[in-house]
Amino acid sequence: MADDPEEEPRLDVPIGMFQDIEDIKAELSRLNTLFNSFTGGDGAEPGEASAAEDAAAGAEPDEGEADEDEWQYPPFILLLDPPAYDDELRALVEWVEGVLVPGYLAEPSADARWCHLWFEHSVAIARLHAVWLAWQELTDPASCGYTGPSVWHRDHLDPALRELRASSGPFSGCTKGEHQIDHRMPSTVPSAWSHGID
Structure with a gap:
């Protein structure tokens, strides 16, 4: 009795399609x-x-x-003048030292460098600021749905860390012997305020 209007149609929909539909709804909401x-x-x-x-x-x-x-809309940090630059850098330092370093950075090595005075490297400031701005947008489910964190890792964090920590990146000269800068383990994050940022 396929012609019976009271009979519910039988739909064989793949399970993954529901997730795709939810992703499309989230993207539509973000675009709206x-x-x-x-x-x-x-x-x-x-x-x-x-x-x-x-x-x-x-x-x-x-x-x-x-x-x-x-x-x-947040401006590019390197184009700011004091005191706006100082305020933005303070907020960036808090995020890098409070979220990024403990959560994502392992002990520095020749293949994955990191400088605990990263805020003295303008290239590092520019890249990390861009990653932080993207993090603010892509971790808000109201604007990006549930795929935002994945997009943030893939499109923002991973490429930025590859560039920053590469042997030819901005920290290439920041080894223990050359610059007298002691790298630290992520568990002993020094306070950024003690390095002269007012």
Whole structure:
């Protein structure tokens, strides 16, 4: 009785398809959030001004609003001037020393170098800041779904650590004998504040 409208259809769906559908839903949600942040979330088409924007077209933006727009997205750390640079570096140091070093860095070696004064290397600051910004976005399930951490490891952390810890990377001269910089085990992370960061 296949023509009986009361009979439930039998669907043979592979189990993995449900996970794919959930991933697509999460990505769609992330894209909707991103789209709304770009368009102001008022439902207007891209490039279409809202009535409020039309009314304020000739008015000067409020100084507080201009500051909000300017800092809506994190800037590249090396382009910041003090004190904004100092504040961003402090936050980065806390994340690197509190999350990255204990969780991801093994004892340094000739094949996997690390400098405990990494914040004195501008290339390391730039790469680690980029990894940290990606971590902030990709560990938020509301914006990236459940695949964010995997994407962060694959696309951000692993390539950055390969570059930083390579024998030709920014720490290539930071060996015990050459620079007098004692590398440390991850379990004995020195406080970054004791190295002169104010």
